[in-house]
Each structure stands twice: as structure tokens, then as C-alpha cells.
Amino acid sequence: MKKGILDVCVLYAISKGESYGYKIISDLMGIIEISESTLYPILKRLESGGYVMTRTAEFNGRLRRYYKITPLGLKKLKSGRDDLLEINSIYKKLFSGQI
Secondary structure (H helix, E strand, C coil), X not given: CHHHHHHHHHHHHHXXXXXXXXXHHHHHCCCCCCCHHHHHHHHHHHHHCCCEXXXXXXXXXXXXXXXXXXXXXXXXXXXXXXXXXXXHHHHHHHHCCCC
């Protein structure tokens, strides 16, 4: 389940505009903790699935990979959001004494 949540968080960060690894980590700071060693496999998986597309450009003499969400990625983000809202509802019921 955590893998799915991380995917949604990364897609959310990218949905705000084209981004790159360090910026994605910074954008998610305060929401969820994610390291580079966790982020890059997620980005690779999202790219392989067609949820993000990439381009490479030079920045300060180094190549930087930029990520942009695709229409399929936007659908996955919406579906992930809906799933998280459902999980949140279940969590509230479980821990508020309603069950």
C-alpha cells in the first residue's frame, strides 16, 4: 500500500509542472519523507508505465532529467486520490470508535 501512496505523492508533485528529482523531494518535504534511493525507482516505474515522460537538458554543466506527467498519469493520480480518500474514511471509522 505504501508503494501506491508514494506513487501518488510523486505524481502529485509532478502534476504541478515539469520537475526533476531534487525538486520533487523538496516539494514533498513536509508531506512525506522520500529519499533519492526511493524516488528514482518510482520515477523509472512511472516512466515505464507511461505515467510520466522525460527529457534531458543541461543545467550548470550537468545533464538533468526532467519529468512531466502524462494524461495517463493524471488518470492514475485521480484514481490514487480516490483510493486515499477511501482509505482515510476507513481509518476514521476504525479509530474513532464507530465500528
